[in-house]
Amino acid sequence: MKNPARQNGDEAELIERARSGDSEAFGVLVERYQRRVVGVAMAVVHNEDDALELAQETFVRAFENLSKFESRSSFSTWLYRIAANLAIDFWRREGRRTVLHGEDAEIEIGRMPSPQGDSFKAASRTELSGRLKQALEELTPEHRAVILLREVEGLSYDEISETLQCPRGTVMSRLHYARGRLREILKDIGEN
Amino acid sequence: MSGCNEIGLMLGAFEDGELEPHEMQEVAFHLARCQACTAEISGIATIGRELRAIAPAPSLAGFAAKVKTRIDNLPAPLTARISRSISRRFGAIGSGLAWGGAIAAVAAMATLLMTPYAERFTNQYNNAAPTVAMLAHDAARVPDEIAKVLPEAIPADDRATLAGDSQAVILRLESEIPSVAVWNEPRTGTPVIWVPDQQQPQL
Numbered sequence: 001m002k003n004p005a006r007q008n009g010d011e012a013e014l015i016e017r018a019r020s021g022d023s024e025a026f027g028v029l030v031e032r033y034q035r036r037v038v039g040v041a042m043a044v045v046h047n048e049d050d051a052l053e054l055a056q057e058t059f060v061r062a063f064e065n066l067s068k069f070e071s072r073s074s075f076s077t078w079l080y081r082i083a084a085n086l087a088i089d090f091w092r093r094e095g096r097r098t099v100l101h102g103e104d105a106e107i108e109i110g111r112m113p114s115p116q117g118d119s120f121k122a123a124s125r126t127e128l129s130g131r132l133k134q135a136l137e138e139l140t141p142e143h144r145a146v147i148l149l150r151e152v153e154g155l156s157y158d159e160i161s162e163t164l165q166c167p168r169g170t171v172m173s174r175l176h177y178a179r180g181r182l183r184e185i186l187k188d189i190g191e192n
Numbered sequence: 193m194s195g196c197n198e199i200g201l202m203l204g205a206f207e208d209g210e211l212e213p214h215e216m217q218e219v220a221f222h223l224a225r226c227q228a229c230t231a232e233i234s235g236i237a238t239i240g241r242e243l244r245a246i247a248p249a250p251s252l253a254g255f256a257a258k259v260k261t262r263i264d265n266l267p268a269p270l271t272a273r274i275s276r277s278i279s280r281r282f283g284a285i286g287s288g289l290a291w292g293g294a295i296a297a298v299a300a301m302a303t304l305l306m307t308p309y310a311e312r313f314t315n316q317y318n319n320a321a322p323t324v325a326m327l328a329h330d331a332a333r334v335p336d337e338i339a340k341v342l343p344e345a346i347p348a349d350d351r352a353t354l355a356g357d358s359q360a361v362i363l364r365l366e367s368e369i370p371s372v373a374v375w376n377e378p379r380t381g382t383p384v385i386w387v388p389d390q391q392q393p394q395l
Contacts, residue, residue, distance in 0.1 A: 023260055023263045023264055026260075026263060027256055027259075027260050030255075030256045030259050030260070031256050034252050034255050034256060034259075035252060038250055038252065038255075042247075042248070042250070048248055048250045051250060052250055052255065055255070056255070056258055056259055056262065059259045059263075060259065060262050060263060060266070063263050063266070064266065128242065129242070129245070129246045132242055132243065132246055133246060136243075147243070148243065148247070150208065151239070151240040151243040151244060152243055152244055152247045156210070157205070157208070157210045172204070172205055172210075175204050175205075175208075176201060176204055179204050179236055179239055182239045182243075183232075183235050183236070183239060186235065186238065186239065186242070187235075
């Protein structure tokens with residue numbers, strides 16, 4: 001986990017300038033953390049458009065509340081926590097629904113096995129991806145967030161614990177459950 | 193030596209490198225002789241790979257610009273507005289000095305506005321016991337009474353002036369009834385008792 005004490009001087013200066021209303025300085029921080037913040041939101045809501053909207057909102061809220069940020073904690077983890085809270089609230093409010101539009105929908109259709117040309121391997125790979133996505137949808141946002149933050153975003157257990165505001169032990173047990181659930185699905189596909 | 197059930201709970205954390213050193217060692221020893229757990233850990237690694245493979249990579253083109261536009265359209269926080277305004281006016285002096293000046297000005301203004309109320313409040317509670325025998329119905333004799341308590345050394349004319357000096361500073365009220373006042377005349381340091389003639393207490 002990133003030690004706040006090791007937070008580099010450049011970042012501390014950018015935060016200080018942003019605190020006094022310098023949006024250019026804050027822009028540098030946005031560039032630095034945008035990919036991870038979108039990733040955190042994606043881990044919870046599992047929808048690209050919503051995740052991008054939530055990530056924007058995360059940065060706006062962060063800018064508005066910079067005075068509340070205490071440099072004892074890491075700036076990145078503080079951002080991820082805002083993103084996770086917004087995303088979990090959004091998910092609870094909107095319920096789980098995945099609606100694909102335009103290009104996303106075409107990509108998904110393209111991934112479906114075609115009776116003519118696809119090899120068996122390609123088809124089973126597509127099936128695996130489809131089943132994994134479905135399994136992810138079936139997980140609670142908390143379980144999904146934990147496994148995606150770990151496997152896709154590469155966050156440490158401590159960072160996940162701080163981001164989702166739950167004990168490290170809870171992170172471990174949620175990961176264990178989520179992995180077990182996904183393993184079952186993979187096993188089913190392997191056996192078929 | 194731990195069994196598969198116990199080790200199974202630690203396999204994910206082992207794969208993630210999140211166990212304590214002695215636990216890492218324990219799991220590694222177990223894996224060396226347990227095929228089931230080795231297969232399990234291989235499955236965990238596969239899940240990670242598959243999840244990374246299907247993870248969408250949203251396009252971030254223009255993302256930072258959109259955030260900046262939203263931030264620039266936010267109403268500026270009060271502190272930032274004050275700071276900017278001060279910087280514009282006192283750019284050469286430096287914002288620290290300007291802030292100090294602004295705070296001092298606000299403090300001075302607050303003191304000026306609050307002092308009369310604070311004095312009234314203090315007097316109200318400091319002078320609960322009525323210690324002055326002079327009552328309002330004696331108001332007609334006030335100048336004479338005041339003159340009596342002034343030192344003999346003060347000339348008669350000055351004593352008359354002092355007794356009627358409305359500019360003197362009131363130090364405390366000596367009665368619960370706000371009709372009698374005692375103060376030190378600033379020029380002579382003499383205590384002065386004063387009863388305003390417009391108030392008639394109910395006796």
